[in-house]
Amino acid sequence: MLKAPERIATARLVLRKPALADAERIYVRYAGDPMVTRYLSWRCHESAHDTRAFLRFSDEEWARWPAGPYLIEAVTGELLGSTGLGFESAQEAITGYVLARDAWGKGYATEALRRIQGLGHDLGLKRMSAQCHPDNVASRHVLEKCGFTLQRLQNRAEFPNLLPAVPVEVLSYSFQP
Numbered sequence: 001m002l003k004a005p006e007r008i009a010t011a012r013l014v015l016r017k018p019a020l021a022d023a024e025r026i027y028v029r030y031a032g033d034p035m036v037t038r039y040l041s042w043r044c045h046e047s048a049h050d051t052r053a054f055l056r057f058s059d060e061e062w063a064r065w066p067a068g069p070y071l072i073e074a075v076t077g078e079l080l081g082s083t084g085l086g087f088e089s090a091q092e093a094i095t096g097y098v099l100a101r102d103a104w105g106k107g108y109a110t111e112a113l114r115r116i117q118g119l120g121h122d123l124g125l126k127r128m129s130a131q132c133h134p135d136n137v138a139s140r141h142v143l144e145k146c147g148f149t150l151q152r153l154q155n156r157a158e159f160p161n162l163l164p165a166v167p168v169e170v171l172s173y174s175f176q177p
Contacts (some may be wrong), residue, residue: 001090002123004067010115013108015070015083018058022071022079027051029079030100034161039133040098043160061086066123072099072112083112085119091126097142109142117146121177132171133159140171148173 006017018026027048030036037044045051054069061068069084081099088094095116097109120128130148132139144150150173157170 002066004085004119004123006062008070008115008119009075010111012075013080013111013115014073014075014077015112015115016073017062018055018069018071018082020052020055023048023051023055025079026054026071026082030081030098033101036098036101038161039136039139039159040161041131041157041159067119070112070116072097072103072108080108081112083109083116085116085123085125085128091124092129093120093125093127094129094131095120096130097139104138109139110145113142113146117175117177120175125177128175128177130173130175131157132173133162134169134171143173146175148175 008015027045027050031045031051031054032047034044045054058069065085065087067085069082071082072080074080079100080103081097083095083097085093085095095113097112099108117128130143132143150171152172155170158167
């Protein structure tokens with residue numbers, strides 16, 4: 001099985017495999033911020049302990065599949081957020097991204113997603129998908145700008161950081177590398 005590089009550079013960013021030592025920075029920068037996590041499918045972290053659990057999951061994904069989560073850093077080393085691939089099979093993966101509030105609106109999500117799309121191509125993926133809350137206009141714009149096409153409203157999903165926590169129809173996007 002072809003393995004992805006643990007570190008990938010773009011013009012302004014470095015995407016790298018997370019390490020356990022990153023837990024506190026991840027928690028403080030974005031995973032513990034209710035505003036940042038409001039449209040995500042995972043709960044806002046209540047402490048760095050929650051973040052360490054995610055990092056253990058990340059290590060398991062990297063061990064099992066060609067890639068997994070990546071942290072998004074500025075070339076200066078500042079942590080901006082995360083992205084990556086979640087494999088459903090050897091030929092299909094789901095992707096997404098999350099950025100700290102002060103990194104919004106600067107084109108980082110688009111730049112990171114385009115690099116992840118290239119990685120999907122390099123790994124021989126036939127299909128990449130992404131899901132999006134219908135009210136997350138900024139995320140929808142990034143997906144469409146990167147060539148993802150809206151496939152359909154998918155089954156209802158709960159977004160645990162939105163109140164009331166009621167299931168909503170999820171937008172399902174697809175891209176063929």
